[in-house]
Amino acid sequence: MKIASVVVNRNDGYKDFERGLIHFNSMVKSFDEVNYIDWNSDDDSFLWEIEDKVKKTGRINHYYIPSDIVSKLIFDANAQKCNEAISRNIAIRRSDADWIVSTNLDIIPPTKKELKKLVKGLDKNTFYTISRREAPKDIIYNNKTLNRLREALITIPARHFPAKVTPNDNYSLINCCGDFQIAHKDVWDKIKGFEEEMIYACFVDTNIQKKAVLNGYNLEVLYEPALYHMEHGAYFTKKDGTRVQDDENVGDYKGDNKAYNDAFTWVENFQVSKNDKDWGLGHLEIEVEII
Numbered sequence: 001m002k003i004a005s006v007v008v009n010r011n012d013g014y015k016d017f018e019r020g021l022i023h024f025n026s027m028v029k030s031f032d033e034v035n036y037i038d039w040n041s042d043d044d045s046f047l048w049e050i051e052d053k054v055k056k057t058g059r060i061n062h063y064y065i066p067s068d069i070v071s072k073l074i075f076d077a078n079a080q081k082c083n084e085a086i087s088r089n090i091a092i093r094r095s096d097a098d099w100i101v102s103t104n105l106d107i108i109p110p111t112k113k114e115l116k117k118l119v120k121g122l123d124k125n126t127f128y129t130i131s132r133r134e135a136p137k138d139i140i141y142n143n144k145t146l147n148r149l150r151e152a153l154i155t156i157p158a159r160h161f162p163a164k165v166t167p168n169d170n171y172s173l174i175n176c177c178g179d180f181q182i183a184h185k186d187v188w189d190k191i192k193g194f195e196e197e198m199i200y201a202c203f204v205d206t207n208i209q210k211k212a213v214l215n216g217y218n219l220e221v222l223y224e225p226a227l228y229h230m231e232h233g234a235y236f237t238k239k240d241g242t243r244v245q246d247d248e249n250v251g252d253y254k255g256d257n258k259a260y261n262d263a264f265t266w267v268e269n270f271q272v273s274k275n276d277k278d279w280g281l282g283h284l285e286i287e288v289e290i291i
Contacts, residue, residue: 003115004033004097009105010082011041011049018141019230021050023105026146028057030109031101035091037063040070040081046105051291060291063090073281074199078259084178084204085194086281092193093280094288101182102194106232108135108149109180110225118225119182127187127212129173129205129221130180131158135228158223165203166268171210173221178205180227183212191215192275198266201257207266211273 005027009020024047027034038045045064047054054060065087074083088102099119103109110118122128133156143149163175191211198204213219 001099001116001119002032002097003099003101003119004035004091004095005031005101005103005109006035006037006088006091006095007103007105007107008037008039008082008084008087009046010039011043011046012081016232017046017050019232020046020105021053022140022146022149022230023107024050024054024060026108028055028059029146030112030115032059033095033097034060035063035095036060037065037087037090039065039083039087040067042067047291054291056291058290061091061094062289062291063087063286064289065090065286076199079199080201080257080259083199085196085198089193089196089275089280090286091280092188093282094286095185098185099182100185100188101180102178103180104178106230107132107179108146108153108228108230110227111150114225122182122184123218124184124186125216126218126220127183127209128181128219129177129209130182130225130227131160131174131221131223132176132179132227132229133158135230137231140230153228154226156226156228158226160223165206165263169206169263169267171213171219171267172206173209173219176205176229177209177221179229181205181208183217187212187215187217191217192273192279195266195270195273195275196279197274198261200259200261203261203263203266206263207261207270210267210270214271 036047047062135153139152143152161175163172194204195207209219
């Protein structure tokens with residue numbers, strides 16, 4: 001039973017290298033296949049910046065889509081610079097794994113043993129999201145091995161944080177539902193991945209959960225096994241895992257989003273996917289680097 005992960009990033013200074021290194025080295029331990037899409041970086045791929053410290057397992061599929069290529073695919077200057085939908089679909093479409101997880105570069109996943117146990121109990125006709133736990137900076141950077149880090153984080157509880165982005169949103173289920181979305185490959189293929197006309201920021205994760213329901217699949221939130229969100233940016237995580245605004249660092253990163261996907265268009269009123277047979281740039285031959 002092969003399990004793959006998919007994560008996208010852009011080399012823009014937002015995801016720091018130390019956090020990225022923790023992510024990649026935890027992912028190659030947990031997953032049979034780790035798909036990384038570097039989208040729209042002006043210079044080198046984020047992964048190339050830390051490659052000398054990433055464990056070489058042959059499990060990482062690296063897709064490098066530089067800015068000169070992106071400019072030929074998306075023509076809207078207000079589009080999100082680190083596109084979520086098209087980029088993730090590149091790897092989802094091309095993966096031959098049985099189960100695929102869409103996640104983020106600031107996540108530490110469950111262990112391999114926990115993932116294998118998880119998928120044995122999953123329903124192939126259900127789309128799942130798993131609630132994250134908040135990992136404070138001091139714990140992350142003061143524990144130099146992954147085993148020690150997991151031990152230090154073990155008492156942090158999962159977040160029980162229901163969320164709605166529109167009045168009739170019965171699809172998000174939890175806040176930050178896109179941190180760890182898992183479904184069988186057949187589900188991802190049937191719904192044609194993430195909605196590719198969503199070229200702005202926000203709600204891509206909620207939209208795909210509604211897409212799953214519209215295609216006849218069940219939707220469920222899980223709170224186990226444990227996965228951790230590494231603290232960064234304008235928030236501070238207390239020892240009990242709750243987050244509060246970090247007033248001293250609130251200006252560290254303000255983002256580069258110029259426009260946002262409309263929640264009513266893409267969640268409340270969404271009914272039919274516009275993705276076609278070439279979703280995930282299926283009509284293009286895309287080179288992949290094995291690391």
